[in-house]
Amino acid sequence: MNKQDLAEIKEKLLAEKINLETELDKIAKKNPHNPNDYEAQFENVGDDEEDSTSEVVEYGLNLTLEKTLEKSLKDVKKSLERIEKGDYGVCKYCKQEIDPKRLKARPTSSACIACKTKLKSM
Numbered sequence: 001m002n003k004q005d006l007a008e009i010k011e012k013l014l015a016e017k018i019n020l021e022t023e024l025d026k027i028a029k030k031n032p033h034n035p036n037d038y039e040a041q042f043e044n045v046g047d048d049e050e051d052s053t054s055e056v057v058e059y060g061l062n063l064t065l066e067k068t069l070e071k072s073l074k075d076v077k078k079s080l081e082r083i084e085k086g087d088y089g090v091c092k093y094c095k096q097e098i099d100p101k102r103l104k105a106r107p108t109s110s111a112c113i114a115c116k117t118k119l120k121s122m
């Protein structure tokens, strides 16, 4: 992969990272014992029974969203680490370079299209 493609992808990943962290900050707080872990916030909106029910529902939704965001953030961080190490864009199965077009569309891809297709048909 050429430097220009890599720079473009890195920029995308960094923007995505900020995006995800902003979203996570809205619904979760960082685990003080593990800076890579987030916990969904339980928002106290009121004390009567009806309020409590919607709180629980909202907490469940936040928890699901929080897990999804956290997983995406982890993928983004992993990709950025691989860029730093210089092994970004290599398929984890066949060790061939992944098509830069695919990486631009989905910068956290860790497998090439051929391997992904093979994996799905198995």
Ligand SMILES: [Zn+2]
Pocket: 091, 092, 093, 094, 095, 096, 111, 112, 113, 114, 115, 116
């Ligand atoms: Zn492959």
